[in-house]
Amino acid sequence: MSNPHHPLASVEAKVARAKEHLDAFNSEVQSFLETTTYGFITKVYEADSYIQLTYNVSPDAPPVRLSVLAGDFLFNLRSALDHLVCALVRINKPTHSCSGRAFPIYSDQEKYKASRNEVLGGLPEEIKAVFDGLQPFMRIDGMHALGILNTLNNRDKHRAVNFTVGFTSRASFVFYDHFSNPVHTLEFNKPLHNGDTHRIDVPRQVKAGAKVDAQGTAVIAFLGSDPWAGQPVGSVLNPLLQYVELSVLPRFRPFFS
Secondary structure (H helix, E strand, O other): OOOOOOOOHHHHHHHHHHHHHHHHHHHHHHHHHHOOEEEEEEEEEHHHOEEEEEEEEEOOOOOHHHHHHHHHHHHHHHHHHHHHHHHHHOOOOOOOOOOOOOOOOOOOHHHHHHHHHHHOOOOOHHHHHHHHOOOHHHOOOOOOHHHHHHHHHHHHOOOOOOEEEEEOOOOEEEEEOOOOOEEEEEEOOOOEEOOOEEEEEOOOOOOOOOEEEEEOOEEEEEOOOOOOOOOEHHHHHHHHHHHHHHHHHHHHHHHHO
């Protein structure tokens, strides 16, 4: 938005800055993964028909800079939403300081009701109703885009966002006999992270000392116990930007017409 006097100018500028940080993050993730080495240690327990699979990666953790870039993205995107509320307040009160006003994001409906009229003070019910329909408590699986944005942004204020290097859950393994003939193909449906060890049942054709080829896509993934833990970071962060640009801002633009 080229007009600095447009009421949404700072909102658009914050979103644009968030996009710059996200592009930088995605680029550096790709560069990091291209210089990372991966390996699998397999031990075949022939008598019991299973293998012990251990995944190793070097370096064993992503650089902290990636967490900083992700945090900058989260901050600017979350800040854009607060700027949006201020712009809405100033439609009828152009000199309002916007003190105490913010874009409410709540996973708890009762807490939202308790704060709604305070953080959205000065806005007509028609506009408040739009905020009502954007709250994370409307989704029970914990994967609402605004809920993820708010959680990750709040955490980043106090500590680094925790990432790990891993294979996607679409990793596959081909086992060969001593004559280099493939004897078994395994599709692994769990995320693999550095140091992970798994016991996997295999047919008796897989013998001790079997050669193993692994295929899969290496990713930077979230650590933790959140619903998005183990997912590639890009598959979580990129949709946050899309949601704000395509599902949040368009709902409020008509109020500035």
